[in-house]
Amino acid sequence: MNDTNNIERAKAWIEHADAILITASNGLSISEGYHIFANNNDFKEKFKLFNEQLGIQNIVQGLFYNYPSEGMRILFYQTLIKYMITDYSGSSVFYNLKKIIGTKDYFILTSNGDTHFQINKFDKDKIFEIEGNFYNGLYRDFKSIENQQLLFKQFLETYRNKKLVILELGIGKRNTLIKAPIMDLVYNEAFYRYITFNLPQEIYINKNIENQSIAIEGEINKTLKELLK
Template sequence: MMEYKVNDYKEAKDWLKNTDAILITASNGLSIAEGYHIFADNGSFRRYFGKFRQKYGADCLIRGVFTPMTAADHEEYMQTVHQYLIDDYHGSEVMKNLLSIVRNKPYFIVTSNGDAHFQMNGFDRDRIFEVEGNFEGLTEGSEEWNGQRQRFYAFLQEYSGQNALLFELGIGSRNQLIKAPTMGMAAEYPSWKFITMNMPGEINVPDALADRTVALTGDIGENLRNLLNE
């Protein structure tokens, strides 16, 4: 098994500085770093959704979306989701630091997070592909979603042969929706490098990418601060 570098912030910062373009991929771990855990029965969930927890047994935000309810209660539940994730959201240090790191490079974002937090923190709306839609009404197969997908493919076509970087944030080690295909793609592009941020047990790097990978383990917010301050 080939070795990859772990917590080498200097190397990661050099790669980010010198890359031609950055493909950002993000999932639930990035949301957790912001303080939003849609799979947790935590204090925030109970404050916003306690009524639905008591009445229907919903034990996290995402399962509540699919819990059978009356039509009126489901509508209220989805309005509460919007309030929690979007209306009452006012940006985060995590997203501010991420934007500071990538803003001077051509970048594109592929995410399964449906909270629209990238847009709300100043990331370019035309550089985002929300693969599962979002809670603002974007749905798979819609004209807007298809436009996001087409712009993603155009980004890959433009930078596949260049000195680009896959920057992965909080995606589970066995994720097949985003992680597996983008890692496989980066492995096929010999000029691409790979930076992955996750908890130590969720780091997954294929041998084909190991010699051009830096894994930054632990809290994503702290790792982003380290990249800015190293």
């Protein structure tokens, strides 16, 4: 159970923020029931062909697999897009996240390729998919990432020396792609505040930003609800 004081402090930080930066990785997908690193029943059912014929054990392995033909690679991506995008219709996790943000300006930095932010009606011009998305992978087209990166830089420039609150959703403690540079960013901006949501074993905050940070342990879908009480 989270310390009530941490929840109340997080609420206050969000309420008084000039803007919100959402950072997200695989833990957010897991909170919705999608686990791209798992060889679970979902994977064995949806990706049976690739599991049985090629020995692929999870979605991440499938993304980087050296397929025997281009047609087989395309079929994998088509299967993945159907599973995680076409057949997906939104979730309460994103609904609650939107309620928490309210009318504040925001930006999203994510390594998730499932486009769930877009599907849940977050502004596509406020999203930087740092590794692209599954459509990019299907068509081998990553040009849009450069434009997203530019928008992200503009957002940070707008809120330099202002009250920016980072909501970190499900990013592992050893992550160097998003977590480490964002913590460095917080260290260099005295008015920035950092709230990390994750399972207890994945919680990590650099000591040099402890006074600017809050850790909220537990399942993301449950802790977001706590913030709305």
